[in-house]
Amino acid sequence: MKKLLVATAIACVSGAFTAPLMAADMAHMEHGTMHAAPAAQLADGLVKKVDKAAGTVTLAHGPLNGMPGMTMAFRVKESAWLDQLKAGQKIRFAAEELKGAMTVVRIEVAQ
Secondary structure (H helix, E strand, O other): OHHHHHHHHHHHHHHHHHHHHHHHHHHOEEOOEEOOOOOOOOEEEEEEEEEOOOOEEEEEEOOEOOEOOEEEEEEEOOOOHHHHOOOOOEEEEEEEEEOOEEEEEEEEEOO
16 A cells, blocks of 8 residues: 555656646647757867768857857768868858767758
8 A cells, every 4th residue: 555655646746747748748739740840059160070881960059059169170060061071171061969979960061
């Protein structure tokens, strides 16, 4: 009986936390479709190094997703992008954390 009471209490408490989150998700739905997430923020970047073997590009970049400007290596969403990037090239890019690594998900050549 004690185990049943504990399990019931845990279910009630967890429901109290998940219900508002589910309600927030439902608020984004309109006529059965979910709105897409906002587009990733573009940052200015300078290609420092392209490492095809590692599947990374090292970029010196301005502020990005709450991070200050710095130089760091990123994975790329599409490996073909590594063939198009060259050291010294100015780009605008968006990055997201995918599978535990910061990954470039969009690239535009800077004008």
